[in-house]
Amino acid sequence: MTYTEKMLDAYPAQINLDHRQLAAVIDALEACAQACTACADACLSEPADRLPMLSRCIRDNLDCAAICSTTAAVLSRHTGYDANLSRAQVQAAIQATKSCGDSCAEHGSRHEHCRICAEACRETEQALNALLPQLQPTGATGPPSKSSPQQQSR
Amino acid sequence: MTYTEKMLDAYPAQINLDHRQLAAVIDALEACAQACTACADACLSEPADRLPMLSRCIRDNLDCAAICSTTAAVLSRHTGYDANLSRAQVQAAIQATKSCGDSCAEHGSRHEHCRICAEACRETEQALNALLPQLQPTGATGPPSKSSPQQQSR
Amino acid sequence: MTYTEKMLDAYPAQINLDHRQLAAVIDALEACAQACTACADACLSEPADRLPMLSRCIRDNLDCAAICSTTAAVLSRHTGYDANLSRAQVQAAIQATKSCGDSCAEHGSRHEHCRICAEACRETEQALNALLPQLQPTGATGPPSKSSPQQQSR
Amino acid sequence: MTYTEKMLDAYPAQINLDHRQLAAVIDALEACAQACTACADACLSEPADRLPMLSRCIRDNLDCAAICSTTAAVLSRHTGYDANLSRAQVQAAIQATKSCGDSCAEHGSRHEHCRICAEACRETEQALNALLPQLQPTGATGPPSKSSPQQQSR
Numbered sequence: 001m002t003y004t005e006k007m008l009d010a011y012p013a014q015i016n017l018d019h020r021q022l023a024a025v026i027d028a029l030e031a032c033a034q035a036c037t038a039c040a041d042a043c044l045s046e047p048a049d050r051l052p053m054l055s056r057c058i059r060d061n062l063d064c065a066a067i068c069s070t071t072a073a074v075l076s077r078h079t080g081y082d083a084n085l086s087r088a089q090v091q092a093a094i095q096a097t098k099s100c101g102d103s104c105a106e107h108g109s110r111h112e113h114c115r116i117c118a119e120a121c122r123e124t125e126q127a128l129n130a131l132l133p134q135l136q137p138t139g140a141t142g143p144p145s146k147s148s149p150q151q152q153s154r
Numbered sequence: 155m156t157y158t159e160k161m162l163d164a165y166p167a168q169i170n171l172d173h174r175q176l177a178a179v180i181d182a183l184e185a186c187a188q189a190c191t192a193c194a195d196a197c198l199s200e201p202a203d204r205l206p207m208l209s210r211c212i213r214d215n216l217d218c219a220a221i222c223s224t225t226a227a228v229l230s231r232h233t234g235y236d237a238n239l240s241r242a243q244v245q246a247a248i249q250a251t252k253s254c255g256d257s258c259a260e261h262g263s264r265h266e267h268c269r270i271c272a273e274a275c276r277e278t279e280q281a282l283n284a285l286l287p288q289l290q291p292t293g294a295t296g297p298p299s300k301s302s303p304q305q306q307s308r
Numbered sequence: 309m310t311y312t313e314k315m316l317d318a319y320p321a322q323i324n325l326d327h328r329q330l331a332a333v334i335d336a337l338e339a340c341a342q343a344c345t346a347c348a349d350a351c352l353s354e355p356a357d358r359l360p361m362l363s364r365c366i367r368d369n370l371d372c373a374a375i376c377s378t379t380a381a382v383l384s385r386h387t388g389y390d391a392n393l394s395r396a397q398v399q400a401a402i403q404a405t406k407s408c409g410d411s412c413a414e415h416g417s418r419h420e421h422c423r424i425c426a427e428a429c430r431e432t433e434q435a436l437n438a439l440l441p442q443l444q445p446t447g448a449t450g451p452p453s454k455s456s457p458q459q460q461s462r
Numbered sequence: 463m464t465y466t467e468k469m470l471d472a473y474p475a476q477i478n479l480d481h482r483q484l485a486a487v488i489d490a491l492e493a494c495a496q497a498c499t500a501c502a503d504a505c506l507s508e509p510a511d512r513l514p515m516l517s518r519c520i521r522d523n524l525d526c527a528a529i530c531s532t533t534a535a536v537l538s539r540h541t542g543y544d545a546n547l548s549r550a551q552v553q554a555a556i557q558a559t560k561s562c563g564d565s566c567a568e569h570g571s572r573h574e575h576c577r578i579c580a581e582a583c584r585e586t587e588q589a590l591n592a593l594l595p596q597l598q599p600t601g602a603t604g605p606p607s608k609s610s611p612q613q614q615s616r
Contacts, residue, residue, distance in 0.1 A: 003339050003428050007346035010421040013353045030338045031311050034384060038315035040524075041385040044517040045321045051517070052510035056234030059506060062524070063228050063239060069377060070224040074217050076342060077349040080210030082253050085217060088246040095242040103234075112318040120311050157493050157582050161500035164575040167507045184492045185465050188538060192469035195539040198367060199475045202360035209352040209359070216348075216370070223531060230496060231503040267472040274465050364542030371536050371547060378532040382525050388518030390561050393525060396554040403550040411542075 002027055007076075015078050017134060022075065025127045029072035029093065032124040036065035036100060039117035046111065057103040057114065064100035067093050068124065083137045090128055090135060097125035156181055161230075169232050171288055176229065179281045183226035183247065186278040190219035190254060193271035200265065211257045211268065218254035221247050222278065237291045244282055244289060251279035310335055315384075323386050325442055330383065333435045337380035337401065340432040344373035344408060347425035354419065365411040365422065372408035375401050376432065391445040398436055398443060405433040464489055469538075477540050479596055484537065487589045491534035491555065494586040498527035498562060501579035508573065519565045519576065526562035526583065529555050533590075545599040552590055552597060559587035 005023035008015060015022070040061035043054040071093040074086060101121030108115035159177035162169060169176070194215035197208040225247040228240060255275030262269035313331035316323060323330070348369035351362040379401040382394060409429030416423035467485035470477060477484070502523035505516040533555040536548060563583030570577035 003343045003424060004346070006424050007343055007350070007421055010419075010424055011346070011350050011353065012355075012419075012421070026342060030342060034334060034338060034380065035311045035315055037381050037384045038312070038319070041387050041521065042315070042319050044387040044520055045319065047320075048514035051513045055506040055513070058520075059231055059233045059503065060236070062502075063231065063236075065381075066224045066227050067243060070220045072342065073220050073345050073373075076345045077213050077217065079213045079349050079352040080257075082214070082217075085246070085249045085253050088242075088249040089221060092239070092242040092246045095239045099236050099239050111320075113315055113320070116311060116314050116318055157497045157578060158500070160578050161497055161504070161575055164573075164578055165500070165504050165507065166509075166573075166575070180496060184496060188488060188492060188534065189465045189469055191535050191538045192466070192473070194370075195367065195541050196469070196473050198363040198541040199473065201474075205359045205363070206356035212352055212366075213349065219535075226496065227499050227527075230499045233503050233506040265472075265474075267469055267474070270465060270468050270472055367539055367541045368544070371539065371544075374532045374535050375551060378528045381528050385521050385525065387521045388565075390522070390525075393554070393557045393561050396550075396557040397529060400547070400550040400554045403547045407544050407547050 004076075011078055013078065017131075021131065021134075025124075025131050026072050026075050028120075028124040028127045029068040029075070032097060032120045033065045033068040033072070035117045035120040036061040036068065039104060039113050040065070042111070042113035050110075054107065054111075057107055060096075060100040060103040061117065064096040064121065067096040071128075083135050086135045087132065090132055094125055094128045094132070097121040097128065101125060158230075165232055167232065171285075175285065175288075179278075179285050180226050180229050182274075182278040182281045183222040183229070186251060186274045187219045187222040187226070189271045189274040190215040190222065193258060193267050194219070196265070196267035204264075208261065208265075211261055214250075214254040214257040215271065218250040218275065221250040225282075237289050240289045241286065244286055248279055248282045248286070251275040251282065255279060312384075319386055321386065325439075329439065329442075333432075333439050334380050334383050336428075336432040336435045337376040337383070340405060340428045341373045341376040341380070343425045343428040344369040344376065347412060347421050348373070350419070350421035358418075362415065362419075365415060368404075368408040368411040369425065372404040372429065375404040379436075391443050394443045395440065398440055402433055402436045402440070405429040405436065409433060466538075473540055475540065479593075483593065483596075487586075487593050488534050488537050490582075490586040490589045491530040491537070494559060494582045495527045495530040495534070497579045497582040498523040498530065501566060501575050502527070504573070504575035512572075516569065516573075519569055522558075522562040522565040523579065526558040529558040530586065545597050548597045549594065552594055556587055556590045556594070559583040559590065563587060 002023060004026050005019055008019040008023055040058045043058045046054060071089050074089045101118050104114040104118035104121060108118050156177060158180050159173055162173040162177055194212045197212045200208060225243050228243045255272050258268040258272035262272050310331060312334050313327055316327040316331055348366045351366045354362060379397050382397045409426050412422040412426035416426050464485060466488050467481055470481040470485055502520045505520045508516060533551050536551045563580050566576040566580035570580050
């Protein structure tokens, strides 16, 4: 069990999402962010004649890394859960992993780092798509009331 | 003129968006991210009897800070422009600034930092809403072709 | 094998650090960043009478999350390796994991999320301390020359 | 007056640093992070024959962007001030702005975006060097006690 799932189990209020599934999505997002950061850097060390073909891939990697990292943080918070915000950010991450997965897949046969990164993007995109329908207004911690903070004891 | 606008003017290919407007949006996002980080921290130093009322506000601040910062980075990149991704991330930022602006506004009469932060959120939300319709498939740098990297000379 | 280690193996130039050790450090940093983000949020959902005791812990969690995430990104890049920069950022991360581990450990007997988070911080601090002496000027990819970019083929 | 300085003035406890100077450092860090993100992207759109010379510059830009952004967040928090952590992160940012400023300055005569970005890096490096000696153990908010949270009223 990763720290991610342990932390979900230790959250002092209720989270109306399957802990194992949510932890898997968060872990996939973090792993994807790291792979994208590493792939952008690996592209930069490719030979001079390959580099120009990789500039769009590098850009997509950088966007995907930032978006996955931010989405992981949003999904790691449950206090004052806001389904609309979670859904909007997850949709941006689905778009980012799709675009970056496509870019990397184009170069996968020539560059092993692109092939691996495309795999990380696809895996994350699928996990996000499976999570999205479950992000309902009441999908997580208790009443998402604006005025009353969460004070549920464990 | 901020560095942001100068950097847009120095970009070696065409950006089919008004530089001044885009720079203003990016600067607003960065300023909003900083205000949200500072507001979350200021809330944490409020007296013990106030703190529980502010827990949701703190959470919204943290999400808004991360999302605004990531959105500023996405909008700062023009190589291999992808309108779908920009739009999805801008929509998430509109949601984040709206939610956080609402949370902060609730406490604005009692906490000056919340009042100022709500102002930063509203300003950014409006700037993003004005930008959104202009993020068209051909809204920025040249053909967003997957296979041909941008090689336009200045 | 995680994506992190696979990506190190797929890097197109030499990395003069043990791939397995480096991957373990990067993975620990990402896991610690996630645990800290989750711990800050879990603290915010503790009962009102506990919250004031946790404000410093929340702040330390937020710093540690941001610093670990940035350090993981710096250690994931090998193009134009700069030992001085890597060392400085790793030292900041050692300080952050130490401070946050101390803060969380104080509350570990009452709050399970603090106990788990302290464990993640300690583990990461140790991994960073073991890596630090190996971050030598020639510790990674080839000559860290300023003027010649890396063009080594695999 | 930027939001940054207004937020420092609205902080509910004492900050033992000059608000104007601290706000200027934070704003410089945010502006530098944005310039570095934009410079990395502008480099990626340079013609194919220029790109290989810029790979190290791109890497330095990416590190500097992440480190400046994280340092701005650390300096924006005053609850439970920890001078050792602030100093360590500021030192990493000094190293990052120096390295990136050097890399960009090398290409400043050929690439306007590198010239502007070098300027942003130098300005930030100087601001950080001026702040560093003032980050003393008692430099900011009250007693940095571990056990007692900050509850000072304004």
